[in-house]
Amino acid sequence: MSQQAKDSTETAAQTARRELPKAYDPAAIEDRWAEYWVRERLFEVKTPSPEELEKLHAQSNDVFTILLPPPNVTGRLHMGHMLNQTEMDILTRWRRMRGDLALWLPGTDHAGIATQMMVERQLTSEGTSRQALGREKFVERVWEWRRHYGGAILDQMKRLGASVDWSREYFTMDENLSVAVREAFVRLYEQGLIYRGAYIVNWCPRCQTAISDLEVVHEEQTGKLWEIRYPVIGAENEFVTVATTRPETMLGDTAVAVNPLDERYQGLIGKTLRLPLVGREIPVIADEWVKSDFGTGAVKVTPAHDPNDFAIGQRHKLAAISVMDETAHMNAEAGAYAGLDRYVARKKVLEDLEAQGLLGAVREHVNSIGKCDRCKTVVEPRLSTQWFIAVNKAPEGGGDSMAELARKAVRADAEGKKAIRFTPEMYEKVYLEWMNNIYDWCISRQLWWGHRIPAWHCAGCRKITVAREDPTQCAHCGSADITQETDVLDTWFSSGLLPVTVFGWPRHTRDLDVFYPTQLLVTGFDILFFWVARMIMLGCWFSKDVPMADGSPRALADSVPFREVYIHALVRDADRQKMSKTKGNVIDPIAIVEQYGTDAVRFTLASMASPGTDIAFSEARTEGYRAFANKIWNAARFIFMNVERAREVGVAVDSSALGGTPKVGEGAPIEARWIASRLNTVALEVNAALGEYRFHEAANTVYQFFWGDFCDWYLEIVKLRLDFGEGAEKAVVRSALTTLLETFEAALRLLSPFMPFLTEELWHAVYEGEAPAKSIALTRYPMGSESGVHADEASEIMMLLQNLIIDLRALRKERNVPERERVPAIYFVSDKANQLVQRNIDIVRHLAKVTEVKPQPHDVLAGRVGRRRGVAWDVDLVFEAAIDTAAERERLTRELAKLEKAVASAERQLGNEAFLAKAPAAVVEGLKKQESENRVLLEKTRKAMEELGAE
């Protein structure tokens, strides 16, 4: 450790003294550790050498790589991010502590449209504009913006303690990533998989760019369906009536189509119509796409403004006439309507048609209308020249198309193996369904901020030169009169490449050998198609040509960008409403974190994150987990206090075994053997749960263990051993404290992935600033051992004691025994059970506040109304108090009903031969035991009822 590092460790640990404040205050510790983790570069991962990797594997550990879904640079952390990051951090910390080489890679996305809009807004407020600045200046301006504000979301992430490797942080517009993006584009172009052409695309008139199908959100809306009469040329008063929801587009009609089988129109096919308002002559054509039963059965065809019409136009070689410009205003082709906004033009067109008597019926019509995902402007299908990836096209040399590769990666192969596994599994279906119906991907955007398409247009021969290095002349005719394409690439093109580009692709790097494929992707459903699907397509496509580290060819299973995908839920508000700015119900994670502490919020999210279920985030619950943090804090105070007291009387705790699992010998007291066994079981359960992304189960298991077992029972019992008085046995104190500290330290490690701040603070305090590592995050996770689960005599004895104590406490309550008063108890019990109880009588006396528990013959107990009847004993307090017979009768009645029901159902089952024959022996045995116990209880309860009635 360098001197500087050592100093900072000490500084951080200095406050980690054992004199902890009475109440847990997250604000006092979290910033400090968040900063420390970053400053100490704790989570940086050096690329391992082959030898190091071999060593790792020899210890049956592995590389665990996880890529942070890059938030937009413009982003602010929201609850979804926090859930996402909490889950990733829990898994990464857990894997790291298990001994894996855990690399979590952070970065941000340049987010083309979002960022451009942000900066444009800024320019508007300054009274200028993107256009006024010009492209070059504007892009500079965006970079400047990014330098100032782009780190915000990652800073928030640092505050939340995400254990990422900051040294590897990337930005999708970084030089090296840009080079890779360009290489990918050029390769696809060379492979004939990128083409440029004029097609109908979704166009946002406000953003003034093409957007992909995915960026269009559909909304059901009740609109109108207008019928318009188109006069037939050469036939007086004969019309073809078409139906449309967008009458203004008629100005660009170049045909009317009918179904070839539609009898109504047989005579009209091939005739010519006069397009109203425009006067153009357009043909009536027959196309099977037309559905006779919709509208009038005749469709106006506007190839430049509708994707279906465009397809018809192609089939029938129709002209495509655009009547709108990029802002959705009518253009010169619209004649008298030129310059009007599309909706103004619609109104005018309808008025004019009406005036000419060409407007027919107007009907209410429900249809779904496409809006721009980003700005909610109604999207206009627009004919424009764009760049596309042919995702369904097989490469020239043969082989699978990009989409097919992406399907194979998820489908089970002949052996039932899947290269990529989804959790929850149902998303596989969703993904495959989408991939089965995928269209070519429009990757060009008419923006300035983004990766500019590396294509040059030649003014001479009009051909395109696509190149890795900026060309000086046309590759086809040699002309120097070339200009670069102005479009940039869809943001998802570059982010879809991240799993390969972050590791240095297109170079074949050591990083690529070691870290690719990544192990896991954790993300929300909302970007399954946008990003997850694109990464699978592009990742498989480009990595398949990269040989494995040993030079062998890469199989599909090793060319996937990640081996597993965990899709998490949506975080909703406490009323299950989707959080949205317009509803004003957005919960700011940072505000919540400031109020309750990061650990409490993390724990809340984890405890509710059961796969496949949305999370209704409730502050009430967070409050509960802050209480949990406080509980841990106070347990620490209690422990440290006692270690201190022990030190004062010359008892030193043996700290040599810290960092492992508590070593508890045969002769150790029951509570020590029991808690060690519980810890072992809990460790097994937590590890198993995390392995299946069952965060809620893992969280709840540690919670129950720490609060229920460790604090409520173990700690209370241990108090008995902590006698620092004159004649105290020092060995007992020492041994108890040692186990206590060991268990606590192990529990902290168990909790650490969920509550990294609190556990870090307390862990350093356990070692009084002399910790064996820089962070608890670098210690080993308690794994639990299968062999420790069996032969669990301690648990059985403990359960016996717990049940007795619970009975006694209940009796105290029923009899209204004053809280401070200790009273004797008597019970009728088996000799064996009595021996166990007497051997641990101090525990019972302490926890149940009794002076003694004396065995008595049955008759002594029999007459006592209100005694507790269990399977193992009849027990009662010796305390004069009026018994509330009414309450007692009520309780007995309830109990009777329950027992009768249980016994009856058990009898029914046990009397059933089919059950005895078919059910597994263990189930039958269990039921038999249950039944006989219940029968005893039932008998006892009935008797008690009689006794009660006799009084």
Place this chain on the structure above:
RNA sequence: GGGCGGUUAGCUCAGCUGGUUAGAGCGCCUGCCUUACAAGCAGGAAGUCGGGGGUUCGAGUCCCUCACUGCCCACCA
């Protein structure tokens, strides 16, 4: 138009491949400042698992159906 979820205590949710008497947190009721913690401790009440049908020795869990509810996908003008 297709497809996928959900419906369990007053509230928010667990309950994995069907197996003994369905759990947790919050809230509620009762009593306690028992010197780690009142952000606490102890005791307690509370559910015919959305309705109906079926399979099974056995169903909250599997199948069918209905109801309500949420989401995704889709080029009916």
